[in-house]
Amino acid sequence: MSTAKMPPSASALSTTIKHHTGKLQLNRSRTFSAKGFGRSSRSSLTVSCSALEVCVKASVTAPNKLGDCPFSQRVLLTLEEKHLPYDMKLVDFAKKPDWFLKISQEGKVPVVKIDEQWIADSDVITQALEERFPNPPLVTPPEKVSVGSKIFSTFIGFLKSKDPSNGTEQALLNELGDFNAYLKENGPFVNGKEVSAADLSLGPKLYHLEIALGHYKNWLVPDSFPYLKSYMKTIFSMDSFVKTRALPEDVIEGWRPKVMG
Ligand SMILES: N[C@@H](CCC(=O)N[C@@H](CS)C(=O)NCC(=O)O)C(=O)O
Numbered sequence: 001m002s003t004a005k006m007p008p009s010a011s012a013l014s015t016t017i018k019h020h021t022g023k024l025q026l027n028r029s030r031t032f033s034a035k036g037f038g039r040s041s042r043s044s045l046t047v048s049c050s051a052l053e054v055c056v057k058a059s060v061t062a063p064n065k066l067g068d069c070p071f072s073q074r075v076l077l078t079l080e081e082k083h084l085p086y087d088m089k090l091v092d093f094a095k096k097p098d099w100f101l102k103i104s105q106e107g108k109v110p111v112v113k114i115d116e117q118w119i120a121d122s123d124v125i126t127q128a129l130e131e132r133f134p135n136p137p138l139v140t141p142p143e144k145v146s147v148g149s150k151i152f153s154t155f156i157g158f159l160k161s162k163d164p165s166n167g168t169e170q171a172l173l174n175e176l177g178d179f180n181a182y183l184k185e186n187g188p189f190v191n192g193k194e195v196s197a198a199d200l201s202l203g204p205k206l207y208h209l210e211i212a213l214g215h216y217k218n219w220l221v222p223d224s225f226p227y228l229k230s231y232m233k234t235i236f237s238m239d240s241f242v243k244t245r246a247l248p249e250d251v252i253e254g255w256r257p258k259v260m261g
Pocket of ligand 1: 057068069070071072093107108109110120121122123
């Protein structure tokens with residue numbers, strides 16, 4: 001976990017984009033609305049609060065735009081779905097600024113400042129956000145957390161493969177088929193009717209899969225997986241997803257070294 005302090009202003013090599021429409025909800029025994037302090041039935045206190053700082057990858061194809069990191073999008077989706085205001089700091093990966101390398105020792109995004117501490121890794125960040133800002137809850141029950149968890153690695157295996165018959169496509173089809181069958185029985189989301197943390201992790205990965213395999217392998221998710229296709233359509237059209245998604249051109253550029261290498 002990275003815990004260094006960031007200087008007050010962002011470096012010339014980064015851009016800050018503000019998303020301040022949300023309110024923070026802190027866990028309390030009573031609920032008061034912000035206006036007039038009327039009581040409501042929920043166990044939280046709603047207060048306006050300063051924005052959380054989040055470092056993400058900058059676009060390589062368009063100035064001052066979010067880049068192509070699925071782990072960063074997962075964190076941004078969590079912030080959006082929890083209605084938390086945030087300032088997005090775009091990090092230029094071609095020349096990572098010193099202030100960023102001080103707060104992220106591995107030089108990786110995302111990193112988020114929570115309670116004056118910089119936290120790295122989307123697993124750790126989303127867990128910390130859930131604990132610090134529990135409303136609305138996005139928890140996926142432990143027995144469902146690993147659903148679809150092998151899709152991303154099998155997608156990368158297939159994307160990188162040069163030999164069409166080496167089994168990597170079939171490995172991906174097996175994972176996607178299992179997930180399609182799971183959604184048929186348990187969907188429309190991983191935890192049933194409501195979006196939860198598992199969907200916010202899987203959604204950006206499936207977005208990368210669709211764009212990268214479409215571009216580099218002319219490959220589409222088969223029609224024989226209708227529940228998966230419908231899942232992808234639903235997640236990709238959520239307001240929070242549209243607001244936080246990478247440009248397709250950036251996704252394509254981001255995967256190019258893996259495909260060529
Ligand atoms: N396990 C980490 C992975 C983060 C990660 O790999 N981020 C990539 C961008 S998507 C990165 O920052 N790579 C550093 C680099 O390419 O220089 C997480 O879940 O946050």
